[in-house]
Amino acid sequence: MPTNTTDILLDSLPFIQHFRNKIMVIKYGGAAQINPDLKESFAKDVSLLHLLGIKIIIVHGGGKDINLMLEKLQITSEFVNGVRITSKEAMPVVEMVLSGKINKELSNFLNTHGSKAVGINGKDGKIFKAISQDGSFTGNITEVHPQLLDLLLQGGFIPVVAPIAYGDNNPLGYNINADYVACEIAKAVNASKVIFLTDTKGVLDDQGNLITSINQTKFTELKEKNIITGGMIPKLQSCLDCTKHGVEKAHIIDGRIKHSILLELFTSGGIGTEIC
Numbered sequence: 304m305p306t307n308t309t310d311i312l313l314d315s316l317p318f319i320q321h322f323r324n325k326i327m328v329i330k331y332g333g334a335a336q337i338n339p340d341l342k343e344s345f346a347k348d349v350s351l352l353h354l355l356g357i358k359i360i361i362v363h364g365g366g367k368d369i370n371l372m373l374e375k376l377q378i379t380s381e382f383v384n385g386v387r388i389t390s391k392e393a394m395p396v397v398e399m400v401l402s403g404k405i406n407k408e409l410s411n412f413l414n415t416h417g418s419k420a421v422g423i424n425g426k427d428g429k430i431f432k433a434i435s436q437d438g439s440f441t442g443n444i445t446e447v448h449p450q451l452l453d454l455l456l457q458g459g460f461i462p463v464v465a466p467i468a469y470g471d472n473n474p475l476g477y478n479i480n481a482d483y484v485a486c487e488i489a490k491a492v493n494a495s496k497v498i499f500l501t502d503t504k505g506v507l508d509d510q511g512n513l514i515t516s517i518n519q520t521k522f523t524e525l526k527e528k529n530i531i532t533g534g535m536i537p538k539l540q541s542c543l544d545c546t547k548h549g550v551e552k553a554h555i556i557d558g559r560i561k562h563s564i565l566l567e568l569f570t571s572g573g574i575g576t577e578i579c
């Protein structure tokens with residue numbers, strides 16, 4: 304066996320010891336789901352971590368696919384601080400794309416690469432409940448009941464969760480930004496780590512350089528200067544929130560790089576932006 308392979312295996316030993324039997328939440332951004340090769344490397348990474356004894360929960364987004372479908376149907380969307388304001392007309396389309404297309408494709412793909420994945424959304428087993436602040440079908444999560452997730456993890460399954468919540472007197476449910484779902488689930492199941500895969504190297508500064516580590520103060524400063532905008536706002540809010548509530552670490556990494564999860568976990572210093 305070449306020495307570097309041995310070194311890699313030995314270097315990863317403390318990580319495996321630390322995370323074995325612990326829960327890791329992976330947010331698989333719609334923006335990172337861009338080509339079949341990347342999907343395959345993602346599926347292999349997840350299977351490997353699962354076989355190493357790490358309990359994985361995947362939460363996925365789907366912004367790009369939703370935009371495409373809404374455009375085809377000529378339904379317009381407004382965004383406020385990077386979060387879609389979902390109309391009554393858009394809500395069934397959002398659920399169809401997230402739960403019907405992306406969720407099933409992803410869980411099936413994971414299954415064909417050695418995992419036992421189960422695709423669900425927040426309405427299943429009443430995992431998460433939301434309310435709307437503005438009368439739209441974009442919700443804020445108010446309750447998380449992780450029993451179904453716990454059962455699936457105990458049974459050796461990988462839950463793949465679409466970001467649709469149930470609500471009182473609202474059969475359509477609510478669309479939730481998937482970053483918030485990953486954060487709320489991570490807190491509810493006492494996850495050790497959350498990783499957000501997206502379509503940038505991580506959080507970038509005004510020169511386009513990677514910021515390797517960020518905290519609340521820096522986030523507020525860069526948001527005020529309009530350097531952090533759009534979809535990066537809910538992502539960083541989620542990272543900061545979950546690390547304040549018991550999750551050891553949150554990372555934003557580049558889902559466009561093959562095996563980015565393994566690179567983050569197994570290389571010293573990792574990749575992307577760490578939230579502390």
Ligand SMILES: Nc1ncnc2c1ncn2[C@@H]1O[C@H](COP(=O)(O)OP(=O)(O)OP(=O)(O)O)[C@@H](O)[C@H]1O
Pocket residue numbers: 331332333334335363364365366367481482500501502503505506507508530531532533534535536538
């Ligand atoms: N300072 C910043 N550094 C990096 N990306 C930024 C920054 N400010 C804004 N962004 C934007 O945030 C985007 C990532 O968020 P986006 O919501 O588009 O993707 P996602 O959350 O991975 O996917 P989905 O929303 O479908 O789950 C980047 O593509 C980039 O355009």
Ligand SMILES: [Mg+2]
Pocket residue numbers: 332364366482534
């Ligand atoms: Mg997003």
